[in-house]
Amino acid sequence: MPNNPDAALLAAEQSTTRLQALEVLRELVGSTDAQFHDGQYEAIEALVDAGRRALVVQRTGWGKSAVYFVSSLLLRRRGAGPTLIVSPLLALMRDQVAAAARAGVRAVAINSANQLEWDNVREQLAADQVDVLLVSPERLTNPSFRENQLPELIRRTGLLVIDEAHCISDWGHDFRPDYRRISDLIEQLPGNVPVLATTATANSRVVHDIEEQLGSGVLTIRGTLGRESLRLGVLKLADSRDRLGWLLTHLADMPGSGIIYTLTVSAAEDTARLLSEAGHQVLSYTGRTDPADRERAEQLLKDNQVKALVATSALGMGFDKPDLGFVIHLGAPSSPVAYYQQVGRAGRGAANADVLLLPGSEDREIWQYFATASMPSEEKAAAVLNVLAGSGSALSTVALEARVDLRRTPLELLLKVLAVDGAVERVGGGWRSTGRPWIYDAERYARIAEARVDEQDSMVIYQDTAGCRMEYITAVLDDESARACGHCDNCAGTWFPAHVEAAAADAAGQTLRRAGLVLEPRLQWPSGMDRLGVAVKGKIKPEELLAEGRVLARLTDLGWGGALRELFATGAADREIEPAMLQGCVQVLREWAVGDGRTAGWSGQGRPVAVVSIPSRNKPVLVESLARGIAGIGQMPYLGPLQLEHGGPAGARGGNSAYRLAGVWDRLVVGTELAQNLASLGGQGILLVDDLADSRWTMTIAGRALRQAGAGSVLPLVLGQAA
Missing domain, CATH: 1.10.10.10 (Winged helix-like DNA-binding domain superfamily/Winged helix DNA-binding domain)
Incomplete structure (x- = not known):
């Protein structure tokens, strides 16, 4: 027993807190013999008894949510106000609210999906009937919320929790500018309000950045990152055909249900379609998926009603399925942090889960794009x-x-x-x-860009290492306790089959050779065009509209995408279209002509009777050879290209809609000879050929010019679509 009365009192308080915390934990997990993991109670004690600021960096499944739920109830019992949790994803909020309810924690959320409930939430807060309020970081930037609700929340907050705190750091793999607002929020809090930041994915650089934003005196609790339940492996295959063929051959043999990650939306959609057509129960899950469909897909996976979700990084933080059996990557994420975060979805509540990476030759190109997209x-x-x-x-x-x-x-x-x-x-x-x-902090952004390259190089080393894969990935994440796992493919030998059945490879190849995407016509002019000297607004006149068109493939597609990326790569020579690609376009035209059950043949416009091309300054040989090739195979006359005026379209690809339209306005015209040829067709349809669709304004203005010159329907055919 301590001789110092103050020390004795402190020891008694600490003992009482531990007993109370253990009682709440057991209610939370529904087990009468539950105990704290190493570091859990230490974090709770720092928050509840000392009112400190703490950063918890622990692997997925360790129990970070238990720390803030237990702390919240203990603080509430001591008269503190509700806990404010900043959480980045709707899926994460849904799971957190459900988990809180099971533990008797009264939790509510304010986000973009429940606007009709906000008034009710405010009433509950006013009546002190809320223990935990979850908000998205975007709410912190909303003027009305910031001015009307946030000041009162700050005054009453008993604990601030920053979930997925790596998002606060622009060194992290998933930096979100709205998270930087949290630093301002912390500064406004009374000094005695504890703050907790949690993440499973942070190396030392990210940890240091988070600590700086939390303020002085931060208690950081970092645990080991090694996951004994995960069996890691890497399988290098020749190309997308073999990788998809491997999935067709072996997906049914993977344990339980899982996630197949891809690097792009189109890859996720293509892969899900191929697997579904082969009889596998899978769904795609991307940033283009409707929110309601996302929620349904998550639940189907949790209920083991599907074998897998084929997903982009849109399915990540917050998705909680303890018995997830496997994670497969078609293409490597760009950093060990991102990879560890995604594979951490598996094996949380199961003794074993399989993790397999199938890297692709196109990975670096995709990494390069995303590495610079978030930097101003x-x-x-x-x-x-x-x-x-x-x-x-x-x-x-x-x-x-x-x-x-x-x-x-x-x-x-x-x-x-x-x-x-x-x-x-x-x-x-x-x-x-x-x-x-x-x-402009050029030095900082240069350092971040350099760090991104280092992370990419680390992922290549991970694929090539002969040592333990778990030891490598955790060491790169600055885990000082990194050690060999004993059961990855390098430690225990290859645990996965490498062969691809010939029939599966053929089926994958057919899918990859499949061509044809709908090119939707522009229907409305952008706002504010008068400021750019173009006097149009509202809807495009019906008599000036393009018909629905077709594209061979997106540049990000698994199939034709690779050939198109090579064709349009910076510095690539202009050359005539390859016979195989021309035949792919012919296939698109044949299917377009007869319709697919959803749309009538030729979009209901009638068969085009001639071909016109858009003049290209970068690929004139390619475009003309495509137009002539299609005209010859279709036994139609090639009427030639439109003419370029005022130097042709201005501005680089990638600009916004208004500027892209202004850059092409009045710069594509129908010349005298072309006009005469059009007049001889008596208003029949034209096939309009171009190489690459980005904003679609070049095609729109070219089609408008042709229709004003007497063409009937104008049906666009394009080789590639930028996204």
Whole structure:
């Protein structure tokens, strides 16, 4: 017994807290003999008794949510206000609310999916009937929430929890600018309010960044990252045909149900279609999947009603299925952190789970795109700031698009970055300048870009290492206790079959050779075109519209995508179309002509009787050879290209809709000879050929010019689509 009375009192308080915490934990997990994992009670004690700021970095399934639920109930019993949890995903919120309810924790959420419930949530908060409130980081930037609800929440908050805290760091694999707002939130909290940050995926650099944003005196609890339940492996196959063939051959033999990760949306959709057609119960799950369909797919996987979800990284943080049997990657994620986060979905409540990586030759190209997508451009940032500074009022993102040549998603991301840095703020009606100076941190962004390359190199080393895969991946994540697992393919020998059945490879090959995507016509002019000198607005006139078109493939597709990426790569020579690719286009035309059950043949427009091409400054030989080839096979006359005026289309690919339209307006015209040929056709349909569709405005303006010159329907045929 301590001689010091204060020490004795402290020891008694600590003993009482531990007993209370253990009681709550057992209620939470539904077990009368549950005990804390190493580090769990230490974190709870720091929050509840000491009011400290803590960072918990522990592997998936360790029980981070138990720390904040137990702490929340203990603090509530001591008279504290509700816990505020910042959580990044709707799926994560749903699981957290459900878990809280099982433990008797009154939890509610405010997010974009339950706006009709907000008034009820506010009433519950006012009546002190909420133990835990979950909000998305985006809520913190909402002007109404920030001004009307947040001040009272800050005043009453008993504990702040930042879930998936690696999102707070732009060194992390899943940085989200809205998370940077949390630093401002922490500064506004009373000094005695504890703060907890949790993540399963952080190396030392990310940990240090999070610690800096939490403030001084942070208690960091890091556990071992090794997962004994996971059996890792890498299988290198020749190409996409063999990788998909391997899935067709062996998916049914994988244990339980699982996740098949791909790097792109189109790869997920193509793979899910192939497996479904072969009789496998799978669903695709991507950023394009409707939210209701996502929730349904998650539940079907949890209930083992499907063998697998074929998913992009959209299925990640927060998805909780303890008995997930396997994770397969078609293509490697760009960093060990991202890879560890995804494989961590498996084996959480099961003794064994299989994890297999099937790397692809196209992985580095995809990594390169995503590595730079989240970093702001100094030129674009300056343009946005200048526009906002010169505006007398707030501007919406739609209004900004007519003033800055930047697409919606990167524009919104840039605005969030500028808002975090204090240069702009979101208010009712849009965005406005704060007048504060902003300096582009070129050195920091260069360091981040360099770190991204290092992470990519680490993933290549992971694929090639002869040592233990678990030891390598955890060591790269700065786990000081990293050690050999004893059961990965390098430790215990290859545990997975490598052969691909010939029939499966053939089926995969047929799927990859399958061609044809619908190219939707533009129906409406972008807003604000008058500011760019183009006097159009509203809907495009029916007599100027394109018909529905077709594309051979997306550049990101598993099949034709590889050949198209090579064709349009920077510096690639302009050459005549390959016979195989021309035949792929012919296949598209044949299927288009007869319809597919959903659309009538030739979109109900009638068979085109001639071919016209869009003049290309980059690939003139390719486009003309495609147009002539189609015309010859279809026994139609090739009428030649439209003419370029004023130097042809202006602006690079990738700009926003308004600027892309302005760049092509009045720059594609029907020449005299072409006009005469069109007149001789008596208003019949034209097949309009181009090499690459991006914004679709070039095709739209070319089709408009042809229709004004007397063409009937104009049906576009394009080799590749950018996304």
